[in-house]
Structure formats: C-alpha cells, structure tokens
Amino acid sequence: MIYRRVIPVEFNHCDPAGIVFYPRYFEMTNSVVENFFAEVAGQSYAAMMAAREGVPTARLEVDFKAPSRLGERLEWRLSVTRLGGSSIGFRLEAWGVERRLTALLTLVRVGAEGRPIPWEQEMRARITGFMEAQDA
Amino acid sequence: MIYRRVIPVEFNHCDPAGIVFYPRYFEMTNSVVENFFAEVAGQSYAAMMAAREGVPTARLEVDFKAPSRLGERLEWRLSVTRLGGSSIGFRLEAWGVERRLTALLTLVRVGAEGRPIPWEQEMRARITGFMEAQDA
Amino acid sequence: MIYRRVIPVEFNHCDPAGIVFYPRYFEMTNSVVENFFAEVAGQSYAAMMAAREGVPTARLEVDFKAPSRLGERLEWRLSVTRLGGSSIGFRLEAWGVERRLTALLTLVRVGAEGRPIPWEQEMRARITGFMEAQDA
Amino acid sequence: MIYRRVIPVEFNHCDPAGIVFYPRYFEMTNSVVENFFAEVAGQSYAAMMAAREGVPTARLEVDFKAPSRLGERLEWRLSVTRLGGSSIGFRLEAWGVERRLTALLTLVRVGAEGRPIPWEQEMRARITGFMEAQDA
16 A cells, blocks of 8 residues: 555646656645644644644755656655664655656654754554555 | 635645745746646646746735744635736635635746747636636 | 835746746745834834734735846845835835836734734834835 | 755745644755755756756655744755766755754666666766765
C-alpha cells in the first residue's frame, strides 16, 4: 500500500519556461505529507497547531528527473521509509507519463519549544500499521 | 447554475496568524477561473499558452468578510456577470461556515502581442450557454 | 512625500506568459505595506504577532494597466488615503517604464479576538505625520 | 570570495508556526542563484528565457538546522562546488544568528528542447574566475 494523491499542474505552479517551478513542487510535497498526517496518522496540521506542536522538515533530498507541464495531472506516491522516536522518513515520487521526481524527506515532531517530542501512541500505531500494509 | 469548486485550506495558504494570507486567495481565484475556462468555456490555459493567447486579469475588487482557517474547506462559487467583445466579468464568492469574501474580476482575452482579441465563437457560445443556465 | 520601495521582478513572480502572475503582485503589495508599518508607523509585523494583533486587509481594488516582465525593477509608491479609528486606506502604484497597476487597500487593526481595535497613539501620530508630509 | 545576498524574512515567507515555510526557502535559493547568474556569470534569466535556454535544478539536498523567524534578516552565502560541461554545483548557506540551513544544488544548462548544452565560453570564464577567487 502506498499513499497517493493527484495534484493537477495549474497556472500558479508554472514558470516562464512553462514547467513547474521547483519551489511549487515543495508546496505539493508539503500538501501530500499534510494530508498523510490527517488521513493516515490521524492528526491534522490544524490540530497540531492548536496543541502548539508541529512536524517541521529537517532534511530533504530531491532528484528532478523530468519537467512537468501545465495541464498535466501529477500522481504523488508516498511511502514511509523509517519511523524513529520523534522522526519520520518519507519517500515521495511524482508521476506524470513518467517519473518526474523522487524526494526523500525527514520530519521531526516538535513541541511548543521547538524541541523533538516522541510520537503519540496512536499516531505511532497508525503509522506502523501503514508501514506494515505498505511492505506486505 | 453556478460553477463551484472546493479548495481545502492547507498549511501553505496560511500566515503566522493562522488564517489564509490574502495573496493565497488569489492563487485560489486564479485556479477557479482556470478550471472554469477548461471545463465550461472549453479552453485550457495550456491550450491558450500553446496558441500564444491568454486571459490576463485587468481589474479586481475584493471584500474580505471574515478570515478562513487552516483545515477548513472553502466552497468557491463563480458566476459570469458580463461577456463583452473580448472581456469577461466574474463574481466569485468563497464560503466556509459563512461568506468569507466576494471578488469581482474582469479578464481580457489577449493575443500574442498582448492586445485584446475577440472571443472565439465556440468559447462565446459555451459561456453564453452557461450564463443562460445561471440566470434561469 | 510618498513611501517608495523597489522590487525587482524575479523568476518566482512570473507565469508561463513571462509576466508577473497577479497573486505575486499581492505578495508585493503586502511586502510594501509591511515595510511601511515597520519603517513609518513604527510597528513591525513581528511585534504585532507577538502582541497577538494584526492588520488584515478588509478590501482591495486593483486596476492592472500593463504587464510587468522578468528582469524589470518595479518602483512601488504608497500613500495613505484615509486614517480611521481602527482602519487605514492605502493607494499603491507600481511603476516600470509606465504605470503597471494602481491598488486601493483598506486594512483594519485587529486584536487577539479578531475584532477591530483603535490605533495606538504613537502609530496614529506617526501615520498622521506621514500624511501631513505627503500632502504638503 | 563568497557571493552573498541578504533576504529579510517577511510575512509572506512564514507559516502558522511563525517560521519560514520550507517552500519559501526555495523561492529564496532560486532568487540567490538567479542573481548570481545575472551578476557573476553575466546572464540574466530574462536573457536566457529570450534565448529559449534555462538552468533548471536537477538535484538538491538540504539540511534545515534551525528555524528562521519573521523579521529576521537572512544572509545567504553561495559558493560554486563544481563546474561541469553543462552542469554546475552550488553550496548555499542561510545565516541568521546561527546557520539555518545548508543546501547543495545541481543545475544543468538546457536549450530549447530541454537537452543539456555546454556553458557559453564567457559564462564559463566568469564562473571559473569566481571559483578561483573563492578558493584563494
């Protein structure tokens, strides 16, 4: 099982060369991860903000394989590569006709002071369940 | 008949006050209008770009009634207020629990030199059809 | 006296037609107003956030006269049109070779509950001073 | 010698947690690199677009060390790590009070068909000159 979301490439994503401007890809990676947390891990970013917590990105690594164009529909595929005490690793791919990019992200759960805090039991259980299904 | 699209308020739309930052509302108005052109008027922005045409915004007027918050789903409602020789007027509203904003936009169809050009017959017919259904 | 700021048109502002995408103009209007508050009114947005206050935009009206292109330098000119109890009106113009747009904005000072609150005495004095110099 | 640019953290860069939202850092990396090309390599992005060329990003790797807050001034420092036949490697750091992030980027010069093309002689000479000064 992989978590998927389709994001159409719209005008606001594209640069003067008519292709997706790379900062806009990161609006997309953020959106995919945000929806994963809400739908799979059971915690919306709104709930995290209200609790003065968050999951900032600590590290990322991206290979851009081919450009994406206005009007295409990108299928984003997310898998969890690692679940640490307070961190999580994601692998995201964006697909059009062929693969457009692969991104590896590391996020860390932090509390009100910006210090790492352990995953809540239920989030951990849900993410672990997702990982088991994904690797099955 | 009104053209509707739902846009969830995600992290990337929100400012340090936790509400939608107004430039992001315009990414939304642009997206709603872009999808209206593709779905109702029968012309995608990708097709327009390929033909070296476009529909830039000439004027807009917005009343922000109430803030929108992270995690809400905004329903955008678009109606056509006027169809000129090469211009078009839109009224857009964004709704959460209550109305969040009303926007009046005027767009002009332009050709490769940036000069106004008349609507293609089929676009005009489709938009006129939409207006008739909307006012019925 | 008019408050001026130069903003170069960079890649991230431009759309597939090679001109400034209108939502990016609003990132610019917000930046000009933000700097006006810090430099003229003596209140940074950071200080406002810390005090749980803000100056959200309640209304805007923009005429886009001519497109702006990648590589141009836009001179933004701001004047204050009205200072109310808790509101303020701005007129902004963006100039390249010729005028590119005129924007009229109304902002309202709000407190922690999102309700209008009166201007602080010092802010009011500074803005009034700016208006007198501007009209002199 | 290192290429430096200061970018103030403004409202539009910040998320509901009051810190720079990571896609906005990439608007900044793009701006720093864009200005490096114009000022050091002698080629503006506007000139590249007119010639139907470009320098898309092929790969990037970022470590986010600490968050940046509204109102800070970030000093960006760019050095060239590698100059290939049609590629270039950059190392960028953003500094506030302490280092906020380190980014390694690889860009490739491409022509109208999106295929890699060799650096122009003058660009190569200028970039090589920069590298010699940087390592001196």
